[in-house]
Amino acid sequence: MKRINIGLFGRVNSGKSTLMNLLTQHETSIVDSTPGTTADVKTIVMEIHELGPVKIFDTAGLDEQGVLGDKKKEKTFNALKRSDIVLLVINENNEAYSTDEFSTEKEIISMAKKRGKELFIIYNKFSDVNPVKNIISAKIDPNHKFISTELELAKKSNYIHLIDFIKKNSKLQQIKTPLLPNMDRDKIVFLNIPIDEESPEGRFLRPQMMIEEYLVRRFVPTFAYRMDLGKARSIKSEEVAEEKKRFDEYISHLNRDDKVQLLITDSQGMDIIAKWTKDYNFMVTTFSIVMINFLSRGNLEMFVNGIRAFEDLKPGDKVMIAEGCNHDRKGEDIGTVQIPRKMDKLFGKDQIQVDHYFGRVFAGEENLKEYKLVIHCGGCMLDQQAIAARIEDLIESGVSFTNYGVLLSYFEGKDALNKVIEPFGLKI
Numbered sequence: 001m002k003r004i005n006i007g008l009f010g011r012v013n014s015g016k017s018t019l020m021n022l023l024t025q026h027e028t029s030i031v032d033s034t035p036g037t038t039a040d041v042k043t044i045v046m047e048i049h050e051l052g053p054v055k056i057f058d059t060a061g062l063d064e065q066g067v068l069g070d071k072k073k074e075k076t077f078n079a080l081k082r083s084d085i086v087l088l089v090i091n092e093n094n095e096a097y098s099t100d101e102f103s104t105e106k107e108i109i110s111m112a113k114k115r116g117k118e119l120f121i122i123y124n125k126f127s128d129v130n131p132v133k134n135i136i137s138a139k140i141d142p143n144h145k146f147i148s149t150e151l152e153l154a155k156k157s158n159y160i161h162l163i164d165f166i167k168k169n170s171k172l173q174q175i176k177t178p179l180l181p182n183m184d185r186d187k188i189v190f191l192n193i194p195i196d197e198e199s200p201e202g203r204f205l206r207p208q209m210m211i212e213e214y215l216v217r218r219f220v221p222t223f224a225y226r227m228d229l230g231k232a233r234s235i236k237s238e239e240v241a242e243e244k245k246r247f248d249e250y251i252s253h254l255n256r257d258d259k260v261q262l263l264i265t266d267s268q269g270m271d272i273i274a275k276w277t278k279d280y281n282f283m284v285t286t287f288s289i290v291m292i293n294f295l296s297r298g299n300l301e302m303f304v305n306g307i308r309a310f311e312d313l314k315p316g317d318k319v320m321i322a323e324g325c326n327h328d329r330k331g332e333d334i335g336t337v338q339i340p341r342k343m344d345k346l347f348g349k350d351q352i353q354v355d356h357y358f359g360r361v362f363a364g365e366e367n368l369k370e371y372k373l374v375i376h377c378g379g380c381m382l383d384q385q386a387i388a389a390r391i392e393d394l395i396e397s398g399v400s401f402t403n404y405g406v407l408l409s410y411f412e413g414k415d416a417l418n419k420v421i422e423p424f425g426l427k428i
């Protein structure tokens with residue numbers, strides 16, 4: 001089951017941390033009447049039996065005066081971008097509401113709407129002093145019917161009402177992107193795993209593990225193969241012939257009666273795979289493409305469209321290469337060596353300025369605008385919400401983006417690119 005990110009937002013003292021503790025059924029966050037008790041985003045990953053795996057963000061009040069600098073605000077908004085469900089907490093007992101303009105609430109609602117989040121209002125009602133729910137929602141937006149509930153958040157017995165409310169109103173459980181398109185359980189998926197210098201001993205990389213597990217779980221047989229890329233790319237023709245013969249022998253043996261349905265390769269092997277699989281009729285794609293399609297919830301097409309921006313690059317343009325992790329970089333690393341080298345070859349040495357962003361760091365919206373194109377890895381160490389937040393930032397900044405597998409296939413020609421996107425029903 002997919003993990004859902006739930007973000008808790010609102011002004012100071014509205015009861016966000018009390019809601020965090022109700023959801024987690026535990027004193028997870030400090031609750032206090034001092035405004036500004038929660039100073040930073042607090043993240044909890046847990047399993048809520050009725051909802052499945054969730055990540056919850058308790059955030060600082062967005063109206064906090066003075067102390068809440070731009071950085072804190074940015075952190076709260078970053079949490080919002082990574083949330084699937086935005087719970088806006090309004091403390092109904094706040095007497096200031098009778099004269100209030102609700103700018104904090106409006107800011108949260110507008111950002112949540114712009115980013116297509118599921119937005120629910122939780123009126124935290126714990127006395128009959130000033131029950132102003134209807135007045136509040138009319139003041140925020142008289143034309144909008146908000147999905148809301150009224151609950152006393154400090155009351156532990158309200159847990160079940162809260163979970164029922166989220167379950168009843170959220171549509172997220174129904175959205176599922178399969179890792180791979182429908183695969184036939186009577187046919188083989190050939191996995192080409194060259195294992196480069198950077199790969200740690202003792203395990204496969206995450207995309208390789210995930211895909212292998214996904215297929216085997218569904219009774220689809222796999223065949224894991226290590227291509228010797230050194231030999232396949234050797235300047236000695238006898239080494240190339242030897243490696244090609246080994247590959248052809250396995251493939252033709254497995255592919256009797258057209259038994260191979262798909263070959264998935266490391267993107268960096270596409271230069272060889274594109275040439276060596278030309279005469280076979282099975283489909284081909286790359287681990288990086290499978291991952292980015294899955295993590296972007298089936299939006300591979302956007303990354304394919306980014307190729308046009310690559311074609312339009314001109315000397316002096318800036319490109320960002322972004323990876324979702326900080327792995328050890330040795331030898332023929334794709335992001336730092338292979339792609340920049342290819343760009344030097346295509347556009348002239350250092351004609352295109354390349355910046356790198358690794359791990360969870362991603363340029364802020366302001367800096368993003370400097371780039372003509374972002375080239376993203378498969379993103380296996382990020383989750384769907386983090387990729388969605390990046391895509392939304394990029395779209396908002398008007399920056400095109402593509403992916404390692406898409407670009408490395410494009411380097412082998414239009415046919416090679418069409419071949420790797422065909423399993424996802426795409427064509428350029």
Ligand SMILES: Nc1nc2c(ncn2[C@@H]2O[C@H](COP(=O)(O)OP(=O)(O)OP(=O)(O)O)[C@@H](O)[C@H]2O)c(=O)[nH]1
Nearest residue numbers: 012013014015016017018032033036037038153154
């Ligand atoms: N009796 C009662 N008090 C509540 C309830 N919800 C919140 N409070 C009180 O309201 C105050 C603020 O609650 P918090 O949960 O810390 O609010 P917050 O939104 O996290 O506040 P900041 O972290 O400062 O932004 C605390 O004194 C809580 O005890 C409730 O349902 N019943």
Ligand code: SF4
Nearest residue numbers: 324325377378380381
């Ligand atoms: S996050 Fe990106 S660079 Fe890191 S292992 Fe996954 S696909 Fe490769």
Ligand SMILES: [Mg+2]
Nearest residue numbers: 016017037038
């Ligand atoms: Mg708090």
